[in-house]
Amino acid sequence: MQARVTVRTMVADDLADVSAIANEAFGVVVEQLSGHAVGQPFFPPLMLPTRLNADPEGCLVAEDEAGVVIGALITATRGSLAWFGPLAVATAAQGRGVGQTLVGACVERWRARGVRLMGLETFGHSDQHVYLYSKLGFRASWTAVSLKRALTPDESPDESLAGQQVEIDAAPRNLDYxxxxxxxxxxxxAATAGLGATLATGDGGFAILHTEPTFMQGRKGFLPFVAAPDQVSFGRLISAAERLSIARGLTSLEVNVPGGAWNALDALTARGYRTGWTMLRMKQGERPDYDRANIFYCDNWK
Ligand SMILES: CC(C)(COP(=O)(O)OP(=O)(O)OC[C@H]1O[C@@H](n2cnc3c(N)ncnc32)[C@H](O)[C@@H]1OP(=O)(O)O)[C@@H](O)C(=O)NCCC(=O)NCCS
Structure with missing residues (x-):
């Protein structure tokens, strides 16, 4: 039977409920799909408030008839390009249309805000997930690959980039390219207000670095975004992110690369990064292949 739900904008007071729902729902699904129990909480405590702060217009909750929060969807709206996830429905309320209602409301709001390409990341080996998002108009053809490398306090700076300036905590560059x-x-x-830093080069390269545990648990750095017009600029941004992470006492740096962005994958591999898990990306809208082989681009929205 379909649930009667109301969807509304998430507010900070919802975060305790959202966190409980998301941690439980992901704990169950990840254990089902992987066969391994997940330590709780699944999401580091900083993640949900960070994401709500960055996109308060996009994040949604679903309430039942009694006004109880039974589902939530978190967005990252980056102007014309937007992603959602995590999406979670309370385990007791799953299978009654709540997830579809939340995604439908999200897509409607994004269109009204001028989003032209929208997507999500999901479990490519789960029939349920691929079916659900396909039904809602998203198409499966893309992946994301995680790459990571250990950082050691005594490693020497990359000599080939000596003298190259990277501006710390700069405003975002124009990324229309x-x-x-x-x-x-x-x-x-959000990054410059305490989570980490932004990094920029004079030729249009731009990166966001999280040095606080927003998505990674423990003393690990994460780069939710890197874009550079060429390989030199890309190398400067990655090198600067590594130096800053080491200076802040972090022991590794992780970055996610669109599976099609082979230039970025090759450049990171050459710097000693090792590939890890992959996730399925599903998209709908204009220019879905923007993250193509010849660009230097890494992204996620964690
Ligand atoms: C995934 C999730 C958000 C979906 O929300 P939901 O409210 O349960 O989903 P809905 O009831 O709206 O839709 C589920 C659809 O999947 C279908 N489905 C369920 N199990 C399925 C299976 N094993 N194979 C294929 N389809 C399946 C249902 O039939 C339904 O489709 P229909 O309406 O066409 O019949 C929710 O189950 C959840 O929170 N899961 C745990 C966390 C998670 O996986 N989040 C998403 C990560 S990308």
Whole structure:
């Protein structure tokens, strides 16, 4: 039977409920799909408030008839390009249309805000997930690959980049060369207000670094966004992110690369990064292949 739900904008007071629902729902599904129990909480405590702060207009909750929160969807709206996830429905309320209602409301709001390409990341080996998002108009053809490398306090700086300037905590560069209308301002503000830093080169390269545990548990750095017009600029941004992470006492740095962005994959592999898990990306809208082989681009929205 379909649930009667009301969808509304998430507010900070919802975060305790959202966190409980998301941690439980992901704990169950990840254990089902992987066969391994997940330590709780699945999401580090900083993650949900960070994401709500960066996109308060996009994040949604679903309430039942009694006003109890039974589902939540978190968005990252980057101007014309937007992603959602995590999406979670309370285990007791699953299978009654709540997830579809939340995604439908999200897509409607994004269209009203001028989003032209939208997507999500999911479990490519789960019939349920691929079916659900296909039914809602998203198409499966893309992947994301995680790459990571250990950092050691005594490693020497990359000599080939000596003297190259990278500006720390700079405002986002114009990123139209990657996707017209792409706007990282909100996430950049969150990074420079205590989560990490932004990094920029004079030729249009831009990166966001999280040195606090927003998605990674423990003393690990994460790069939710890197875009550079060429390999030199890309190397400068990655090198600067590594130096800053080491200076802040972090022991590894992780980055996610669109599976099609082979230049970025090769450049990171050459720097000693090792591939890990992959996830399925599903998209709908204009220019779905913007993250193509010849660009230097890494992204996620964690
Ligand atoms: C995934 C999730 C958000 C979906 O929300 P939900 O409210 O349960 O989903 P809905 O009831 O709206 O839709 C589920 C659809 O999947 C279908 N489905 C369920 N199990 C399925 C299976 N094993 N194979 C194929 N389809 C399946 C249902 O029939 C339904 O489709 P229909 O309406 O066409 O019949 C929810 O189950 C959840 O929170 N799961 C745990 C966390 C998670 O996986 N989040 C998403 C990660 S990308």
């Amino acid at each position: 990657l996707y017209p209308g792409l706007d990282l301002a909100a996430e950049a503000r």
